[in-house]
Amino acid sequence: MTYRAPINDMLLALNHGAGLQAAVKAGHYGDYDSEIAAAVLEEAGKFAADVLAPLNRTGDEHGIKLENGGVTTAPGWPDAYKRWTAAGWNAVSGSEDFGGQGLPLAINAACTEIWSASNIAFGLCPLLTLSAIEALDAHGSSELKNIYLEKLVSGEWTGTMQLTEPQAGSDVGSLRSRAERAADGSYRISGTKIFITYGDHDMTDNIVHFVLARLPDAPAGTKGISLFLIPKFLVNADGSLGARNDIYASGVEHKLGMHASPTCTMTMGDKGGAIGYLIGEENRGMQCMFTMMNQARLGVGLEGVGIADRAYQQALAYAQDRRQGRAIGKKGDGMDAIIVHPDVKRMLMQMRALTAASRTICYATAVALDVSVRATDPAVRAAAAARGALLTPIAKAFSTDIGNEVTSLGVQIHGGMGFIEETGAAQHYRDARITSIYEGTNGIQSIDLVTRKLGVNGGASVWALLDELSETVKRVETSNDPAFGTTGAKLRDALGSLERASKWLLERLAAAPNDALAGATPYLRLFGSTLGGCKLAEEALAARDLSDIGNPERYVTLARFFAENITVQAPALERTVIDSADGVNGADAVLLP
């Protein structure tokens, strides 16, 4: 079972649900040619199907090996990576100043979905490199940029992000890795980092590590953290590789999934300290990290979308192939393909609708991030930045929750075969599970949504979005298309629920913050379910005006299914946010009697 990028769905989501077309029309994308998205996605889909998808099982089966201080990836992976960089895929959204193609993040987001769908463990490596590029581009000295940025943009070298230590996970501020100032202006870093994705591998000649550490005289907590660039091999003045630096993979994790992606324990300082170069200012490392977090979190959300779509495609093919039982009322001999059974149809529709909604949410986040840097009007940029900031935790958490739900449905549709590893459905289920944990657990995303994105401006970002969504719902209500069923009513109810829950949270944030935190997770779900429902409805409305989309009514049915199965839960989620804080905050008596 291979993977085919669903180009039509992706373009509909990108151009209409996510608002790329409107932003282009408004001039925020300069001279961007609207034909380019289709062309890029078509090519990306081919590369993914031909090169990456076939290596997905291989990677899972072989995993990676740590031997003699170096990590070996699965057979075929280094070669695939070289083809990937040679084809220019690493450089899609990179700055043209450093050899990149300078395409919108929105297009790269669609590509990220494709890489994740075809081979999530492979796609994770360039995601990390992208974060590294962003940190270096935004905060690095021009000297460091000149040495490292072009190689990172092309993908000739990969990047890592090294935050986590055994005692410092979600609580980054408690990290202990030490950096000492050296006489030449560089630093000597020592310490141990864990859970470092692609901390070592054999796909490139060099790896550029971005490491958080603490200077001897640094203040405690997050205000005393600095960011350092630490190359695996030092780079000579002529750009050639020099000595091996004192940073080594000292262990790799045995994980539930993502077997092909090395998760390393990194040790620095066994030989006197890794030579590192400061990024940004001393003690301002957290700020550097924050600037790149939006895109990294969006990237993980897109992993959720991608793995969900892969699981959907595989389940759909199985459901058309596997014959068991017969359709109601069918006469004669022989079994039917299981897709005739309503319960199987329901599961497939659920998979498809959840995937489509999370796709559009992620793409809309990317469009907002694009506009926040590309628009010329500062007010437009600021509004887009606020929108991007608001959507990011939803894109990350909602989409990755969906990745888990959809891959689980994928297993279920396979029946007993789903539990057998060679079928491949179980791998998607295993691989997806980390996405709701890393790059900030989904609980952290919910808290970020409530405390920072809702709370930061008294709800202004939320009200602005609700106004837009309300317009969409009005168009559904006045469309008079009976195929929408109860979609309009469900979406309207959901908007009310989201508004009331937001107001309640704002009030509690001030009066009793633990009450607000108790409702953060159901609030994020409420937000995603409402937003996703409106976005799919918007796409359904747009599809009716498009000539090249085939039967547009299928998008209406999909939007309807989402509204009647997912968005319909909004009022209950509102009540959970508001009613259950007492139960949550009274948990100790139950849990620790």
Add this chain to the structure above:
Amino acid sequence: MTYRAPINDMLLALNHGAGLQAAVKAGHYGDYDSEIAAAVLEEAGKFAADVLAPLNRTGDEHGIKLENGGVTTAPGWPDAYKRWTAAGWNAVSGSEDFGGQGLPLAINAACTEIWSASNIAFGLCPLLTLSAIEALDAHGSSELKNIYLEKLVSGEWTGTMQLTEPQAGSDVGSLRSRAERAADGSYRISGTKIFITYGDHDMTDNIVHFVLARLPDAPAGTKGISLFLIPKFLVNADGSLGARNDIYASGVEHKLGMHASPTCTMTMGDKGGAIGYLIGEENRGMQCMFTMMNQARLGVGLEGVGIADRAYQQALAYAQDRRQGRAIGKKGDGMDAIIVHPDVKRMLMQMRALTAASRTICYATAVALDVSVRATDPAVRAAAAARGALLTPIAKAFSTDIGNEVTSLGVQIHGGMGFIEETGAAQHYRDARITSIYEGTNGIQSIDLVTRKLGVNGGASVWALLDELSETVKRVETSNDPAFGTTGAKLRDALGSLERASKWLLERLAAAPNDALAGATPYLRLFGSTLGGCKLAEEALAARDLSDIGNPERYVTLARFFAENITVQAPALERTVIDSADGVNGADAVLLP
């Protein structure tokens, strides 16, 4: 991390939520001594903690091996199994006529939870034996019973259930294994079975296989299936073991979880045909299977409860131990245990509440099955049989869905460590995944609920249950305990939703069965969420009258949490059942454009 059976919670669920105490008082359990449950569970908990729990990781890591036609289990497993049978655990609910202890199913259900929690892959083996015992006891000739039943009851030999073939999964009627009549009254069976749990192993001297096959002159479909007993080793007249029979494990599956439980492909007939003995009548094999299905499905539901509780206990311990961040408003240095964070409290409460609700639903099913055979009044027996039949698909599907949800939350609470296999949280997540598939997928359970349990008597079984639940809700409403929060209102709304959805389904079952089938899965969830909420409320009310339960208010908080987080979804599920049939049945245009 070991496992401790939550005896207090289990007894509260058994005696009060599940109605054992009331049934005993009504005389349905004869001279049953109410003290016995506590004593048995206490001992079972000790055995589970001492012997079974420590082998859970070992089993996962070592898995099983098929070599020279035989399966070897993980180190320590054969010895543990011998200790298990020696301690009498296999015989808890077995007939006293054949060496069993004749204890109620309800007590065995609680024990099954304990075995599943401590070591789900181990506990699965006796579950299959129990099914075999039931089939033999109900339908076997006295000759076969005399030879096999005592050994199966004691567990000296284990049993297997062999239905599935590559083309015959959920559609059992399409199986092809053949049985030929032999001159001596026995049969010669040939064919291939797949997915046979504990189809071979090294824990006992003999294995008694129960195999569905088809006679040459049998009608097509389920009406032409017969059930045969096929011993691994033939049994001589004096009870000693004779020749090896022609049934072999020819392959084992590489699975997502349950690594320690061999899942075998069984080949019969390579050497002339396996010698088998008819159980019941020719062509009546499906009826034999149906009589034992209730208990087997309940057993799998209890696996869901057990694995959920295990994951909960492990997550709770981790949340008390792991320090990250600080509680809101906390001054001074140092990090707090993550259990101070409301989002973590929410996850733990969700785990505990879901587990407790599914536990009581399963126990209530067991009590109904007990009363259906133990009560003296035929009307009471019939009502209990209908109740047991109604609850069985809910016990199976709701509890195993919960097993998946709760083990996923368990991973989440561990953060990045949850994705690392050595932590053990991921094993529970992997192991749980099969429970919603085998013994009838949860989709099949939902269809069974709608078409047979709701539809069979015009909803009478459902209305009878709703009347009882309404009484419970009335007691919550009149309790005037503010700690219940909005519990009463949520439960009352849910009862209304369940009643309306049931009526709608009954109407559609007759008029447009595909509409009813389309809503089967959300209907089962609606049913479980309503029933579970009422049951937890009933337990909370009962706890206030008990002297030995500690602070009873914690059960009120738990019931409240469930009502405000799970039962609250009932109205949305009602709407999904009723509104979304069009979307589901219009899926082809979306899925297969």
